[in-house]
Amino acid sequence: MKKVMMGNHAISYGATLSRVQVIAAYPITPQTQVVELLSEIVADQKLKAEFIKVESEHSAMAACIGASSAGARAFTATSAQGLALMHELLHWAAGARLPIVMANINRAMAPPWTIWSDQNDSLSQRDTGWMQFYCQSNQEVLDSVIIAYKVAEKVLMPVMIILDAFSLSHTYESVDIPDQALVDKYLPPFDYKYKLDVQNPHTYGGLTTPEWYMEFRIKMHEAMDQALVEIKKEAVAFKKVFGRYYDTVDPYMVDDAETVLVTSGTAASTARYAVDQLRAKGNKVGNLRMRVLRPFPFADVREQLKNAKKVIIVDRDISYGYHGIWAQEVKSALYGHSQVPVWNFIAGLGGRDIFPETFYDIIAQVGKKKKPDQELYWVEVKK
Amino acid sequence: MKPTLPLEELMSPGHLACQGCGAGIAMRTTMKAIGQDAIFTFPACCWTVIDGPFPYSCLEVPLLHMAFEATAATASGIKAAMDTLGKGKTTICGWAGDGGTFDIGLQALSGAAERNNDIFYFCYDNEAYMNTGIQRSGATPYGAWTTTTPVKHFKKEVKKSIDDIVAAHKVPYQATASVAYPEDLYKKLIKAKEIRGFKFIHILAPCPPGWKAKPEDTVKLARLAVQTGVFTVYEVENGKYLQTIKTPTRKPVLEYLKLQGRFKHLKENDVAEVQKLVDSRYAELEKRFSEK
CATH class of the missing domain: 3.40.50.920 (Rossmann fold)
Known part of the structure; x- marks a missing residue:
């Protein structure tokens, strides 16, 4: 089904089609329509999810980390100052190997105060262990959210979907909304092997001495190498089902x-x-x-x-x-x-x-x- | 003799707590009430270490270590996930020290309390940043020495009333507890487990190295804190205050202060000032206890 929509709503539809289970978000211009539409979709029970309206972006990412650790597909969206506030927890999400997906609307950093686009906010998060996909069209935004979960859940690393403020976030374009059944087939429910499970209790993220820390890090790096393979594989797989191709x-x-x-x-x-x-x-x-x-x-x-x-x-x-x-x-x-x-x-x-x-x-x-x-x-x- | 607490232990020996650690007792008692169908999250705090180094843990429940200021938000996230995954019966607990609660974690705590997320938030309060080497926190009482409030400039500010801050959020249940009264804590938790919504439990947990006290005096100090009125043990259920450990005749604060090196520099007039602060706070609470 084709629909004319703004880039921000393309994110919301992408998250909905991905059947995200926990959304935790805090409003920031120019991201607000992402969460406004999602809150409506969740309230109307068109998506079986919990939406936590947190009191900061730091808590948004903390809640996503908690939710993802418990085995839920978690989603958030932010921009600029909000992304910067999350910085500590971006490292945490990646270090904890959680397949969280987040949309970031590129907005320049203050001061001076600004709400308009540039890429310094997301590029400053380069070394946090998040994959970063930069989009050019609203269609690509919607599709990328779905692909992001597929790749993230394969390699257990988080993904940031990135789009320019206003020139994409608030620009209306014709977008093909893929069929839910096809998306479900492409992106099946995720069973997180390392979830917090009372039947099989484990401790995650505990104090680790120099004896083991590096081993955690090389595994993250190897997961990113594997992610590159998966991104290219999924580019082909996604095209087969949906007809659109997204390479690196x-x-x-x-x-x-x-x-x-x-x-x-x-x-x-x-x-x-x-x-x-x-x-x-x-x-x-x-x-x-x-x-x-x-x-x-x-x-x-x-x-x-x-x-x-x-x-x-x-x-x-x-x-x-x-x-x-x-x-x-x-x-x-x-x-x-x-x-x-x-x-x-x-x-x-x-x-x-x-x-x-x-x-x-x-x-x-x-x-x-x-x-x-x-x-x-x-x-x-x-x- | 019939035991007053369940004998089952969900906290194993071999943990890394210091001798006489009040936080250890707090957790051990808590686990007896919360049980195994529970998930915990810790911020940076003494318990980050106490639990044991990777790959060990002394707790028989799943545990997620998290960043310092994120406890309440993380617990909210876990709870939301469990609800949406059809596992809503599991008890979700945030477990933080006083620094992670009174100071750096206050915003997330306020957020979760305001949203009335159905979680337990525990604060084990040892009245300073003990894990980093005894720096003052918002929970450090007036008169105390810490490494950032040296003897010459001992702490001049009063302890932040975290319980009043939480109460301002009108949460369905909150309580204070002292590790000297495990049955009281146990009873409160059994009751609170049945209450839906945000539950705040503030446990006084003496710290022998941080308080410069003898390890064998931990329980004694936790009891004296209550008996002197330094720390009042009560619960608030839907706005109604109830003192659960009654102290009809309060001992002078000096009895509590003199067992702790962190107060040994206090002169007579300083002790009188502490007494005055304690009396005034106690009177404030008494008024609430007497409200119908």
Whole structure:
């Protein structure tokens, strides 16, 4: 069934179709419609779930950790300051090996106060042990929630579904709502092997000396390696049932591209329009949309960028005193595998629009240069 | 002789509590009442250690260790899961120290109490951050030495009234208890298990290293705390206060203070100040006990 919906509601439908059993959430702009619709769905008993309206994001994640530990499929959604408040428990959820799924609406961090989009909030959580899937369309948002549970429950690591504030969260698009029976078949009920069980009592997360701590950590890392395999497997499996394909990266005209613009989130759709226009003028440009940040798809990135003469990474985020965060990731993947010069541009922070002109400007700045003459370029910044 | 408590133990020996640990007694008594159809969650606290290092545990129930400030929210989450999975009969217990309750965990506690989530929240109160080495908490009483309230600048603030804070949430059941009166605690828990909604149990649990007291004086101190009125043992059921351990004639606080090194610096006028604070708090509670 097709329905025109906002990105936030696509999350709610994705969670409902995934038959989540416990939702714990706290409101924050621009996430609110996610939980508003879910609270209605739960109250109307269209979903058999408990909705805990907690008093903070920290408690939202704590409740999800409790619920998931007890064997329930747990869900929450947040944004920016809320995600940052959860930080401690993001490590906890991953360390406890809980397949929690959370949606994060990318909103820039304060101060100064802002509610508009950039990716610094989620990218700052890079090392917490959460998988991160960055979405480009409302359809992808809905589908990704379902896929996220499938992958998370296979490898026992949590997943963050990420979408841009407003340009996706509040933008209405036509979305195909998959048939519940098909989703049920694709995502069967989950029986958590390590749940809190009075018939088989165990203690989880207890004091662990240096003798064993590292063994817990390598298992998390191995689970992430396995997650990469599962994400690719599920891309195929999901397409078979639902006809839509979501890989770790999403290339657009990169095969013969001399210059590849690397982006993530909704900036990709603008980049693709720009690519078409530039190609019409004979400029061989392509776009590589990064969909998965963790586990990082090293092989896919190297493969997609192997023919490029120039790589331009456009970050909607910044690691102050260094590069954009995606640039660090992609450069690190290329190091020792490719001699291609890499430019890094910072654009669209705090919700500043990224227009096709932004990309034309970037392409013009790179021009005929053989290699970057600065570490980092900022575009469209007032002097 | 008929035993006053069940003989069955759900807390095994071999745990890592210090000699004379009041928190150990608190848990042992609690387990006898709560039973095996229960799930516990602990924040960072002495019990993080007492339970035993990985892969050991001294408790015969499932246990989820959790972050310091998250006890009540975690218990809410476990409870929601058990309800939706059709296992709503299992008793869900948050078990935290005074730091995790009075201070860093207060927000989550307030949230769960306001939502009236059907869980037990236990606070075993040893009146300071004992696990990190005796730093003052909001539960540390006036006059006490701790490593962050040194003798020259002993604690000048009064103990936070966590029970009044919880009472302001109008929870269906709350009680205080002292490890010197296990039958009282047991009886309260058996009764509270039948009550749906948020249940708050505040247990005074002396800490020999933190209080600079003799391990063999733990129960004596827990009793003197009650007999002097330093710690009053009562329950509140739907707003109705009932003193369950009566103290018609109260002993002077000095008898309680003098057994503890943490108070040994107090001069006569300081002790008089403690007495005044205790009297005033006791009078406040007496008024509530006498309300019909």
